[in-house]
Amino acid sequence: MVDRMQKYVSLERRMADKRKPKDRNRDHLEILPDYAPEEASAQASRCEQCGTPYCQVFCPLHNNIPDWLKMTAEGRMEEAYRLAQATNNFPEICGRICPQDRLCEAKWACTLEQAGHGTVTIGAVERHIGDTAWAKGWVKPRRPVRLTGQSVGIVGAGPAGMAAAEELRAAGHEVHIYDRHARMGGLMSYGIPEFKMEQKIVARRSALLIEAGVKFHGDQVLGGNLALDDLRQSHEAVVLAYGAHSARRLDIPGTDLAGVISAMDYLVSSSRALIGETPAPEIDAAGKWAVVIGGGDTAMDCVRTAVRQGAAGVTCLYRRDRANMPGSSREVAHAEEEGAAFDWQSQPEALSDVPVEVIASQPEGFGQSGAVRTVRAHRTELVISETGGRLAPSKVPGSDFEIAADLVINALGFMVEDAGPLTSGRVAMSARGRIDADSSSRMTAVDGVFVAGDARLGPSLAVWAIREGREVAAQVMHFLANTALAQSRPTTASCPPTPLVADQKEDRPCD
Ligand SMILES: Cc1cc2nc3c(=O)[nH]c(=O)nc-3n(C[C@H](O)[C@H](O)[C@H](O)COP(=O)(O)OP(=O)(O)OC[C@H]3O[C@@H](n4cnc5c(N)ncnc54)[C@H](O)[C@@H]3O)c2cc1C
Ligand code: SF4
Structure with missing residues (x-):
């Protein structure tokens, strides 16, 4: 039992130990285990208990984070679950998949990060609260007390x-x-x-x-x-x-070649096989040179799935730099640990069915039938956009290059x-x-x-x-x-005629 909060002064931020890349690349299982109860309690006790909890403000569900952190620190886990569940239908899910570094644990959301102590591990504690509730049998179906008939x-x-x-x-x-x-x-x-x-x-x-x-x-x-x-x-x-779910089109020559697929088709095919709906993935990166185009979390999911499927090599092409990518930096770090390569500031401009080694001797032969073999791209520099907002990529003249690819995954986003x-x-x-x-x-x-x-x-x-x-x-x-x-409400037709007396009219349900 932890007797007080604000332990950040003596206790460092710590996540549970991730599985080692060499182990996790062999399967599709979660890479992060749950905290042990004492770890969850200790990490929760780091919370400053701010008067104005910005973590709660930046959580889309406005979860009552400081209070359930305190309950966890004090070992009051069932209360913590009740409170977490009051604002979030699926706390253990958000604890796992929210990009916390952009929400409740962002540097603008946790005071500890601003003071250089490292944020409270809010997501990991929320997951622990949810997982504990499931393990203890506190999660019950919310059956209705009375039926409305609607x-x-x-x-x-x-x-x-x-x-x-x-x-x-x-x-x-x-x-x-x-x-x-x-x-x-x-x-x-x-x-x-x-x-x-x-x-x-x-x-x-x-x-x-x-x-x-x-x-x-x-x-x-x-x-x-x-x-x-x-x-x-x-x-x-x-x-x-x-x-x-509609994929944004990759608007370059060669997108109709075999082996050019959307991220959604790729990930659904992998999930369906893992769930057991199909005997094997309909689209498999095993033994292939996979190139993933995009810089968001979906791109990271594709990159990491291809690694696990046993691709010969996996490269992510993104037209901006690491600091300006839309995805979570945490996910990029995971992908890098797992062996994916990142070609930052690289924009694809054409796909070809000619192998990369042949293109050098046959520059005009950038064919666009059959199956994809090569991605041609160019380097970009980032310039201030005329319309404001994020830095815009602009082509560096003469920077074209080609890379081998027999699976190109379009992860440019969805509509x-x-x-x-x-x-x-x-x-x-x-x-x-x-x-x-x-x-x-x-x-x-x-x-x-x-x-x-x-x-x-x-x-x-x-x-x-x-x-x-x-x-x-x-x-x-x-x-x-x-x-x-x-x-x-009875209709006029079904109501008895209204007596034209004011005090009697008051009692009538029809009015
Ligand atoms: C690859 C990928 C990774 C992501 N990773 C994360 C993450 O790590 N963390 C995170 O917070 N968010 C992530 N997201 C985003 C998140 O999954 C979505 O924002 C969220 O699932 C949207 O929920 P929804 O209920 O609106 O729609 P969905 O989850 O998309 O569910 C819509 C459902 O409607 C069904 N449907 C579609 N069309 C029809 C139709 N015509 N008839 C009948 N059914 C139909 C679909 O089969 C689907 O089951 C990710 C998204 C993608 C694509
Ligand atoms: S992990 Fe997600 S749901 Fe949970 S507190 Fe953070 S932003 Fe809110």
Whole structure:
């Protein structure tokens, strides 16, 4: 038992020991173990307990971080879990996959980092709280106390859909989730690799929802075998939470060559094989020279998956430098430890089916049929952008170079799929390429049809999707309460005639 906080003065920041690269490169299992209880307690006790906790401000869920850190430091783990779970449906998931260095543990969010002590390991403690709760049997399905008789259909079983489902079910609604995949989790199951979060972590949350009474329908595709009008007829409200999965196009010659694939296809194929849905990955980097294009977390996931699949070599090409990349620096460090190469300030300009050693003797033969063999790129310098914002890459003249590649993975990011074709033109997109909805009520132009998660925000983070799920659930509950009120209110036709006497009129439910 730790008797006080602010131990940062004598205790250094410490994460649990990562598995060694040579061990972790052989499998897809998580690289970070949980803390032992005494380590979690000690690390939690480093918290300064600031009067204004900026960690809480910068956490999208506004988790009550200082209080659950104190409870953990004092060994009050069940209380810590109750508090963590009050604002976060999946604390052990966020503890694992949030990019804490950009959120609650950013240098602007933790006072200790600003004072040069190293941040509190907030994410690792949150994971420990969640994992302990599961191990001790404190995590229970949130079954409703009373049923409302109203039902909600949710399209998309990612973190937004799952969080919304849990809240709506706990409030007494019948909840059905529809998804194109066979299991719940969305990108947490089919995108985020197991070395960041093992599947069993998501699977036990999915099972908990089923235990609470949520009905899951896999292999249901909105715009395919699932129609919005049918959903709207079966449910009093519908939530569209289908994420952002359309790959941004790699706009250079040669993108149609065999072996040029999108990051989503690559990661889904790897996840499906690891889950056991397919006998082997449909796209396998084993023995290949893999080049990943992009500098975000998705690119890091592809790089690290290719290493584990046994690629002959893995290179990440990114057009800006390390300091200006969008991904988490923590993930880059993991990838480097695991043996991936980074070619910073390198921009691809063409892909070719001619092997790199032949191109030198045949510069005109940069063919674009068959399978990819070479990436041609150039070096960039970073210049101040005319439109402001981040430094812009500009080509360094005469800096062209080629590298060998027989698998090119486009990890340039994702967009929200156009809702028009998926909903027979009923739901529209905003000018920014997201599903258009009222910013407060989250309702689209179709009465009773709401939107949440990446489909509303554009590609974001799981923690934001959880927040979206919670917020849309509150809006749907409000809508359903009004619907119920309107339906229970007797109509003029069914009301007895109003006696034209003022004091009697007061008691009438019709008014
Ligand atoms: C490779 C990758 C790695 C990531 N890593 C991290 C990370 O480490 N940490 C982090 O916080 N965030 C990460 N993210 C982002 C995070 O996963 C997403 O922001 C989050 O999952 C969005 O949640 P969502 O519920 O809105 O959508 P999703 O998780 O995308 O779920 C949407 C669901 O809708 C289903 N669907 C789509 N279209 C249809 C349709 N037409 N009909 C029926 N179902 C449909 C999909 O199958 C999917 O299950 C990553 C994203 C990617 C792509
Ligand atoms: S949810 Fe994410 S940002 Fe919030 S405290 Fe947990 S790890 Fe930090």
